[in-house]
Amino acid sequence: MALTDPINILLVLGVLAIILIWGPQKIPELARSIGRARKEFDDASKGLTNPTGSLQQGVSASDALVDTAQKLGISTQGKTRQEISDEIVAAKSK
Numbered sequence: 001m002a003l004t005d006p007i008n009i010l011l012v013l014g015v016l017a018i019i020l021i022w023g024p025q026k027i028p029e030l031a032r033s034i035g036r037a038r039k040e041f042d043d044a045s046k047g048l049t050n051p052t053g054s055l056q057q058g059v060s061a062s063d064a065l066v067d068t069a070q071k072l073g074i075s076t077q078g079k080t081r082q083e084i085s086d087e088i089v090a091a092k093s094k
Contacts, residue, residue: 003009022030065084066076074087 003012018027063081065081065088069076069084069088072088072091074084074091076084079087
């Protein structure tokens with residue numbers, strides 16, 4: 001790695017500029033905030049590729065919405081929360 005390479009010179013000058021501008025105390029804080037932003041981005045990306053929301057799955061049996069539907073005699077097997085909610089509203093309006 002030759003120091004005369006223009007890319008290496010720019011890299012060294014960039015690191016020195018960062019140290020001079022923010023100081024050595026702020027660099028770990030800056031790195032932490034970049035790491036948190038990256039983690040949030042990765043989590044959001046995983047959420048888009050593998051959604052696990054209520055639209056994708058059925059509902060659990062311990063939910064108040066499910067309890068209400070079962071009291072009204074509405075089957076909740078394999079239905080989304082929105083479908084169950086719509087049926088409850090339809091059953092109460094009758």
